[in-house]
Amino acid sequence: MTDQISPPSGSGLDIEIKKKKRWPWIAAAAVVVLAVAGGISYAQFSNKDKPFGTNLPVATWSTDIAAENLLSYIATNIAPDHGITIEPVKIDNLIEINRAVDAGTVAGNFFEHQPFLNDAIAANGFQLTLAAPTFTWDQATYSDKYRSWDQVPSGAKIALRDDPAGQAIALLDLAHDQQITLKPGKDTLAGLPQLDDIATNPKNYQFVQVPIGQLARSLADVDAVVVHISDVYAAGLTEEQILAREPAPKGSEGGLVVSNKHIDDPNVQKLIDTFKDPRIAEFLETTDNKLIRDTLGPIS
Known part of the structure; x- marks a missing residue:
């Protein structure tokens, strides 16, 4: 289920955001640690x-x-x-x-x-x-539908990570590709930009926040995914699905x-x-x- 966030007047923003969850650092978690050799568990x-x-x-x-x-x-x-x-x-x-x-x-x-x-x-x-x-x-934007940003239509759904750090890097990638602009002071990784720090969104993209482990699977339901290549490599996404490559932001x-x-x-x-x-x-x-x-x- 998603919430629609009303954009600032004149911003051109159309942001689709999942209901807020506390980032799982705070949640209780299983405490099993798996070793490479022999299936040893570290309590x-x-x-x-x-x-x-x-x-x-x-x-x-x-x-x-x-x-x-x-x-x-x-x-x-x-x-x-x-x-x-x-x-x-x-x-x-x-x-x-x-x-x-x-x-x-x-x-x-x-x-x-x-x-x-x-x-x-x-x-x-x-x-x-x-x-x-x-x-x-290495950073990349993946798509099963388009081969360049010029082909991506207005209103397209763009998936990115739901954790603050991963989301910031994805937004900097989009800004690097001139798909959005970020507010002053939020245009570097030190500013840790989040979705509400988008200043302009000319093509009215809808941004969908997805947990890191689900990004590869989400590609079938969105127009593009912006991500660390290593986050989705093991899931089988390929070079042929890359719409654009982006440099890793400093920091x-x-x-x-x-x-x-x-x-x-x-x-x-x-x-x-x-x-x-x-x-x-x-x-x-x-x-x-x-x-x-x-x-x-x-x-x-």
Whole structure:
């Protein structure tokens, strides 16, 4: 069910917004964490005061297979030169992946950018730091109906993520493509623009907010979806469905997140140095791994 929001006079806005839900950082969540190897489960428990050894578990979100592949490369080719072993772990819950780092269950995670992390910290009081920005996510607009913005008609339905950080990046993508303009002070990621920060919407697009895990499926019901490519790659969306590619906004770099409580741990410092190794950027620029090449990029 959706609510129609009356646009400001003369703005040309026609915004379709789902009934407000509290962003799930605040909701109760399952606390099962899945490891890559052997189906091991990590119960939610505190390890806050225990230092890490040289074997360091690092978590990725279970559906971000591009970050998972990049983590595997780093674990195999970079970490040994820094005197540590990275144990990749997959966690299938966007709250628990940060909670696991905060509790010391894992040494870090590798799946988010600063605006997304800010939401988690504000809602849960986590003490976390993006210690080593490592890559950018390629952005794209997908459509099954149109091959360019010129073909997209007035009143078209455009889907974007319903979380504040994901929504902000999608709106900046649309502004980059000159499909909308944003209010002054809301035209950078630091401004965290949301739907009510749209200043002009010349083609009267209807914007539909969709949870991250449903974006790929929503394409059949809308005219276009604006998203991180890695959010929908695993669901089978293809290059042929991309209407436009957009650059990652400054400030949306992804990388290694660690707990403030462990940031001075000598082995966590080795982990941070690993993710700052310049060979990672070189790999992102030259890899033949199509999954990584088509979805992630180096930080310029």
